[in-house]
Amino acid sequence: MSQQPDREATARHKQAAAEWAVEGFVQPGMVVGLGTGSTAAFAVQRLATLLAQGRLRDVVGVPTSRATEALARSLGVPVSTLEAHPVLDVTIDGADEVAPDLSLIKGGGGALLREKIVAQASERVVIVVDAGKLSPVLGTRWPVPVEVLSFGWRSQARFLEALGARVTVRADAQGEPFRTDQGNLVFDCAFGPIGAPAPLAVRLGARAGIVGHGLFLDLATDLVVAGPQGVEHRAR
Numbered sequence: 001m002s003q004q005p006d007r008e009a010t011a012r013h014k015q016a017a018a019e020w021a022v023e024g025f026v027q028p029g030m031v032v033g034l035g036t037g038s039t040a041a042f043a044v045q046r047l048a049t050l051l052a053q054g055r056l057r058d059v060v061g062v063p064t065s066r067a068t069e070a071l072a073r074s075l076g077v078p079v080s081t082l083e084a085h086p087v088l089d090v091t092i093d094g095a096d097e098v099a100p101d102l103s104l105i106k107g108g109g110g111a112l113l114r115e116k117i118v119a120q121a122s123e124r125v126v127i128v129v130d131a132g133k134l135s136p137v138l139g140t141r142w143p144v145p146v147e148v149l150s151f152g153w154r155s156q157a158r159f160l161e162a163l164g165a166r167v168t169v170r171a172d173a174q175g176e177p178f179r180t181d182q183g184n185l186v187f188d189c190a191f192g193p194i195g196a197p198a199p200l201a202v203r204l205g206a207r208a209g210i211v212g213h214g215l216f217l218d219l220a221t222d223l224v225v226a227g228p229q230g231v232e233h234r235a236r
């Protein structure tokens with residue numbers, strides 16, 4: 001079987017989830033966190049369409065990355081900052097892996113730190129995914145991205161290996177070390193299935209030099225997942 005139809009179906013499901021979330025959760029006058037990645041991009045596009053059609057008004061977006069900011073601006077979605085809007089009504093963002101309790105692995109696009117800051121400032125965090133992102137246990141499908149300061153990065157790699165991770169320094173399309181919007185490195189840390197993500201998150205959060213990690217625990221309030229059977233909404 002060719003891979004192409006699967007990719008097309010996945011893209012359709014991402015789009016369906018994102019559009020459902022925008023239509024279901026964004027109201028006139030809201031401040032909306034704009035996630036990063038291909039699924040979140042569908043949400044930004046839908047927001048732009050509804051604004052252009054006059055079916056939504058007075059909405060302002062707070063982007064989670066430079067890429068999302070550029071996309072929103074190019075589509076005419078008004079953008080602002082977390083400094084100007086420290087409390088957001090809702091954020092719509094994608095994820096790499098979603099466990100049944102709506103804990104997440106995020107950061108496949110490298111925007112994990114800003115995504116978590118924006119999510120923590122949001123009253124509602126709506127995660128939009130295709131059904132292929134669902135997982136019984138975090139770490140089964142995806143490594144945990146960890147954002148690391150360049151200073152002393154080898155020490156952080158050793159620390160992460162001591163925690164049981166197989167560490168890969170993320171590279172960009174040119175084969176150079178990938179840099180986040182903050183200029184930091186990303187280590188993709190394959191722990192395998194993570195039975196107890198909360199203690200791991202505490203260890204990662206306590207380590208100087210680690211500036212962020214992709215374990216998003218107790219943050220998502222809603223999941224919108226689309227697959228061959230249609231769109232499903234789950235609230236935590």
Ligand SMILES: O=C(CO)[C@H](O)[C@H](O)COP(=O)(O)O
Binds near residue numbers: 107112
């Ligand atoms: O966390 C993210 C970016 O840092 C993305 O939301 C995540 O990687 C999912 O991406 P996509 O929607 O392209 O599958």
